[in-house]
Amino acid sequence: MLRILSSATKCLSARHCSGFLSRMKFMKKLREDDVSCAAVLQNSCVFLFHHLSPLLQRTERETFRPAVLFSSDVLSILERLGSDKSLLNESVLIGCSEQNQPQFCLDVGKLDQAAVEKECGGNFVNLKKSFFLLTEADAPLVAKGQALLRWHQTNRFCSATGQPTHRNQAGSQRVCRSSGAVYYPKMSPVVIVLVSDGRRCLLGRQSSFPLGMYSALAGFCEMGETLEEALCREVAEEVSLEVQSISYSSSQHWPFPQSSFMMGCHASVSPAHTLLSIDHTELEDARWFTLEEIDTALQVKTLPRRGDPLTVWLPPKHALANRLIAEWAMRQRGNRVEP
Ligand SMILES: NC(=O)c1ccc[n+]([C@@H]2O[C@H](COP(=O)([O-])OP(=O)(O)OC[C@H]3O[C@@H](n4cnc5c(N)ncnc54)[C@H](O)[C@@H]3O)[C@@H](O)[C@H]2O)c1
Ligand SMILES: [Mg+2]
Numbered sequence: 001m002l003r004i005l006s007s008a009t010k011c012l013s014a015r016h017c018s019g020f021l022s023r024m025k026f027m028k029k030l031r032e033d034d035v036s037c038a039a040v041l042q043n044s045c046v047f048l049f050h051h052l053s054p055l056l057q058r059t060e061r062e063t064f065r066p067a068v069l070f071s072s073d074v075l076s077i078l079e080r081l082g083s084d085k086s087l088l089n090e091s092v093l094i095g096c097s098e099q100n101q102p103q104f105c106l107d108v109g110k111l112d113q114a115a116v117e118k119e120c121g122g123n124f125v126n127l128k129k130s131f132f133l134l135t136e137a138d139a140p141l142v143a144k145g146q147a148l149l150r151w152h153q154t155n156r157f158c159s160a161t162g163q164p165t166h167r168n169q170a171g172s173q174r175v176c177r178s179s180g181a182v183y184y185p186k187m188s189p190v191v192i193v194l195v196s197d198g199r200r201c202l203l204g205r206q207s208s209f210p211l212g213m214y215s216a217l218a219g220f221c222e223m224g225e226t227l228e229e230a231l232c233r234e235v236a237e238e239v240s241l242e243v244q245s246i247s248y249s250s251s252q253h254w255p256f257p258q259s260s261f262m263m264g265c266h267a268s269v270s271p272a273h274t275l276l277s278i279d280h281t282e283l284e285d286a287r288w289f290t291l292e293e294i295d296t297a298l299q300v301k302t303l304p305r306r307g308d309p310l311t312v313w314l315p316p317k318h319a320l321a322n323r324l325i326a327e328w329a330m331r332q333r334g335n336r337v338e339p
Contacts, residue, residue, distance in 0.1 A: 023096050030093055030102065034169035041091055041169070044102040046074050047145050050116065050124040051109040052153075054142045056133065057122040064133040066142050067122040074106065077119045081111050092152065092171030094145045105145030107153070127255060132316055139318050143255040150258065151185045158183075187253065187261040191230045192218040194264075194324040195241065197271045201294065201328050203314075204238065204278075204286035212304045212311050214287070214297070215321040218262070227263055235267065239286050240277035243267045249327060252320045264320045266328065291332045294325060 030037040045068045048055040057067040069077075071088060078085045091104035108116055117123055127146050131139050148171060158165050158176030165174035165183060174183045194216045195202040203214035219234030221227065232243050249264040278286050289297070293312070300313035315321040 023098075023100060026100075026102075027093070027096050031168070031170040031172040037093065037169040038089065040102050041088065041104060042071055044071050044091075044104050045069070045097070046071055046088075046091055047094070047103065047105040047142065048074070048116065048120065048124075049105060049107045049109075049146060049149055050111075050113045052107065052146050052150055053124040053126045054130050054146065055117070055120060055122045056125050056130050057120075063135070064125075064130070066130075066134065066138055067120055068103075069120065071104075077116065078111075080119065081115055083108075083111055089169075092145070092148045094148060095141060103141070105149060107149045131255065132318060136318055140253065143253060147187075147253070147255055147259040148185055155183055185259075187259040189221040189227075189230075190218055190254070190260040190262050191221060191227055191234060192216050192262050192264050192320055192324065193231050193235065193243075193246075193267050194321075194328050195235060195239075195243065195267050195269055196328060197269050197274045197288065199271065200274075200288040200290050201325065202239065202241075202276075202286060203289055203325075204283040206282070207284040209284075210303065211306065212313050213315065214285075214289075214312055215315050215319070216264075216324050217286070218321075220260075227265070231265055231267060238279050238282050240279075241269050242273065244269055249324055250320065254320070262320050264324050266324065291329060291336070294329050298326070298329065 030040060047066050047068060055067040056064045059065055074088055075085050078087055087108070087110065088106065091106040093102065094105050095103045097103060113124055125133065127143065131143060134142060152167060152171060152174070155174055156165060157163065158179060158181055160181055161176055161178045163176055163178040165176050167174045172184070175181070176183075202217065204217055205214045209215070217234060217238055219230065219238070221230040222233075225233070228246055231246060235241050235243050244267075246265050246267045249266060251261065251263045254260040254262045274288065276286055276288075289312075294314075297312045297314050300311055303313065304311045314325055317323075
């Protein structure tokens with residue numbers, strides 16, 4: 001069995017960079033210079049995927065972390081499993097750790113899954129499950145890796161000429177040599193908004209959500225829209241409310257169902273106009289929640305099962321919706337005047 005290393009344990013490329021600025025410059029160079037990137041790949045961390053499912057390893061504390069191998073370990077596995085070692089060159093650059101360790105991801109879907117799992121002492125777990133098994137720190141990097149690998153797998157041909165596209169070594173772009181068209185990985189912009197009437201906040205659920213889960217309203221931005229226009233349209237479409245003011249909170253990359261760029265906002269509506277008219281083609285339910293109800297929902301740790309009494313619970317901390325709700329709750333607690 002091979003050793004699986006946390007990305008913090010070795011620092012092979014410290015001489016290349018130190019601190020945030022030099023790390024960013026180093027990454028830029030790797031994206032632009034195929035020769036440097038190929039050389040660095042020989043001495044890097046690699047996150048393995050199998051048909052887009054990341055390789056996870058159980059820790060001593062019965063939690064999970066992404067299994068991180070060194071390129072030399074990956075080459076040994078490829079050799080032992082009788083695969084062409086050039087497969088390593090299909091790795092895609094995803095980052096550089098604070099310890100200055102370049103990080104790549106590689107899909108070994110061509111190899112036997114069980115054989116790789118045995119070699120590595122881990123399991124390939126589909127992204128939806130693994131995203132929530134991982135810590136808030138590890139999940140985004142794994143999601144980014146999967147998103148990039150998926151993009152490469154689904155953009156192998158030029159949409160103008162039908163000719164094959166060719167990736168650069170870092171995997172940050174693909175080029176059609178026939179037309180010269182350059183393709184970059186894409187995300188769909190999505191607005192997510194926590195609407196408040198000053199006293200309560202508005203949450204909704206789609207029928208596809210797990211039982212009892214309510215979240216902030218969200219929707220894809222349409223071509224040509226500003227963030228603010230998309231937000232007002234989505235709230236109008238889904239619950240027939242007119243938003244009065246908007247403030248930006250924060251953003252996140254969201255891998256489900258495919259790469260979205262989520263932009264999180266707070267918005268207010270007039271307390272005199274809070275009557276909901278729900279578009280049931282989009283939402284199964286939407287309701288106003290008091291601070292007490294939100295506090296209770298934030299406490300729910302074990303998810304309800306079918307047959308259990310209906311308990312409202314909220315998206316986990318990995319989701320921007322959770323942050324918006326927590327921000328709102330904190331602000332409400334601060335505003336509350338004790339009798
Ligand atoms: N991270 C979070 O906290 C969080 C919380 C809620 C929702 N989300 C995500 O936000 C996204 C959007 O939310 P929604 O489902 O309510 O959106 P939505 O209200 O826009 O409705 C989805 C529908 O929009 C259409 N659509 C338009 N442009 C699309 C595009 N580029 N890609 C896919 N469908 C498109 C499709 O018909 C789709 O069925 C979802 O992917 C969801 O996973 C994330
Ligand atoms: Mg929606």
